[in-house]
Amino acid sequence: MSTLQAPRGTFDVLPEQSALRLAVEVAARRILEAAGYRRIETPAFEDTDVFRRTVGESTDIVQKEMYTFVDGGGRSLTLRPEITAPIVRAYHEHGMHKLAQPVKLWYLSSCFRYERAQAGRYRQFWQIGAEAIGSDDPAVDAESILLLAAILDELGVRGVRLRLSSLGTPASRTRYRELLQAHLRANEDRLSADVRDRIDLNPLRAFDADHPGTREVMRSAPLLLDHLDADDAEHFATVRALLGAGGLEYEIDATLVRGLDYYTRTVFEFTSDALGSQSGVGGGGRYDGLAEQLGAGHTPGMGWAAGIERILLAAEERPVPEPVCDLYVAVAGDGEAERTAAFLLAAEARRAGVPAQLELAGRSVKGQFKQAARLRARYVAIVGPTGIELKDMESGEQTPAESPSAAVATVLRGRFAA
Numbered sequence: 001m002s003t004l005q006a007p008r009g010t011f012d013v014l015p016e017q018s019a020l021r022l023a024v025e026v027a028a029r030r031i032l033e034a035a036g037y038r039r040i041e042t043p044a045f046e047d048t049d050v051f052r053r054t055v056g057e058s059t060d061i062v063q064k065e066m067y068t069f070v071d072g073g074g075r076s077l078t079l080r081p082e083i084t085a086p087i088v089r090a091y092h093e094h095g096m097h098k099l100a101q102p103v104k105l106w107y108l109s110s111c112f113r114y115e116r117a118q119a120g121r122y123r124q125f126w127q128i129g130a131e132a133i134g135s136d137d138p139a140v141d142a143e144s145i146l147l148l149a150a151i152l153d154e155l156g157v158r159g160v161r162l163r164l165s166s167l168g169t170p171a172s173r174t175r176y177r178e179l180l181q182a183h184l185r186a187n188e189d190r191l192s193a194d195v196r197d198r199i200d201l202n203p204l205r206a207f208d209a210d211h212p213g214t215r216e217v218m219r220s221a222p223l224l225l226d227h228l229d230a231d232d233a234e235h236f237a238t239v240r241a242l243l244g245a246g247g248l249e250y251e252i253d254a255t256l257v258r259g260l261d262y263y264t265r266t267v268f269e270f271t272s273d274a275l276g277s278q279s280g281v282g283g284g285g286r287y288d289g290l291a292e293q294l295g296a297g298h299t300p301g302m303g304w305a306a307g308i309e310r311i312l313l314a315a316e317e318r319p320v321p322e323p324v325c326d327l328y329v330a331v332a333g334d335g336e337a338e339r340t341a342a343f344l345l346a347a348e349a350r351r352a353g354v355p356a357q358l359e360l361a362g363r364s365v366k367g368q369f370k371q372a373a374r375l376r377a378r379y380v381a382i383v384g385p386t387g388i389e390l391k392d393m394e395s396g397e398q399t400p401a402e403s404p405s406a407a408v409a410t411v412l413r414g415r416f417a418a
Contacts, residue, residue: 021126024308032104038105044080050294053293065113067114080111081111083109087107088290088296091103097134097299101133103134107127107128107129110127127308130144136286140302144303149248156318163256164239164268166233166267169231173204177204180203223255224254262290266286275310287303322376325356326349328356328372329357330365332365342383349408390410
């Protein structure tokens with residue numbers, strides 16, 4: 001019989017790893033909720049059209065990476081490859097446009113993409129993210145970027161750099177696309193097959209190509225930042241000024257296009273020098289036309305996502321906190337009465353807020369004390385035929401306890417004294 005393993009490109013989160021992941025959640029919650037963001041969760045799968053309409057038919061995500069299936073009712077469903085489109089769908093479905101704008105939402109959820117599995121790139125991965133929906137104010141863009149910077153700083157992510165650009169509005173991008181398409185067609189023989197196939201659908205993706213010939217062609221390509229209209233340029237200038245006022249350093253990268261078709265105006269990405277080739281830690285941008293692609297009215301929005309696995313790979317090493325055990329309940333004797341009394345003592349301690357563990361493996365009394373030492377228990381309660389003995393593992397003092405409540409009270413006094 002072969003050994004069972006997790007599917008390729010996925011991973012198990014083991015107990016010693018969960019504490020580090022919890023630290024990411026705690027930092028995100030504290031920083032984002034202090035800025036008015038509230039948590040939202042959407043289903044793991046959506047109607048496939050949610051992604052086909054918004055992410056873009058020409059993207060790798062839609063063409064190659066989505067896990068799509070037909071359910072028992074004949075409907076095409078897709079495990080979410082990203083979470084912004086589902087959140088915008090939920091915003092309109094639940095009437096959030098009637099609330100005071102912008103509506104600020106944050107999430108911690110898993111995504112699914114069929115990608116080439118490697119360090120920092122998985123087929124099931126977890127993201128924290130934030131979306132501010134309902135305002136086109138450039139201050140929303142700057143605030144959003146600063147919040148992600150604060151989270152990365154809190155978590156000790158090393159070698160962080162911020163790349164910043166603007167994709168303009170669809171109107172200005174349409175004019176620019178014609179210039180870029182002409183440049184690509186003039187050099188078509190030097191491009192990769194994928195880029196040639198996308199000249200009409202999505203020429204901007206050529207900036208992301210790894211193909212040497214394509215990269216050489218793109219060095220002389222026209223840049224969208226040079227062709228923004230006046231409103232787009234003013235919006236981008238305001239975002240930059242606010243980031244500067246907030247003390248956040250950045251570099252302008254006119255080739256930054258991101259991997260999703262719905263972005264407009266501001267786009268950004270945080271990278272880490274600690275990650276090598278897969279350097280992206282998190283990023284996002286403005287998506288003012290996304291709601292219309294879903295059939296709703298015009299609704300500006302701004303948001304980002306950051307990979308938890310990438311954050312932990314790039315963060316400074318931190319000690320894994322040990323589980324707290326203030327009371328270990330041991331059993332001396334084989335009687336049913338002693339086992340029941342021990343069980344009830346552990347339950348009473350937990351109700352009082354005392355972290356308590358109960359002997360469950362049939363160890364000898366000596367073995368139980370060894371287990372208590374492994375757990376770094378502050379106290380051990382020995383429940384035997386004659387009652388309860390409570391031992392302070394720091395002082396070595398062992399005294400009788402008149403009742404379970406008295407034992408718990410002693411432990412609580414010891415906690416407060418510490």
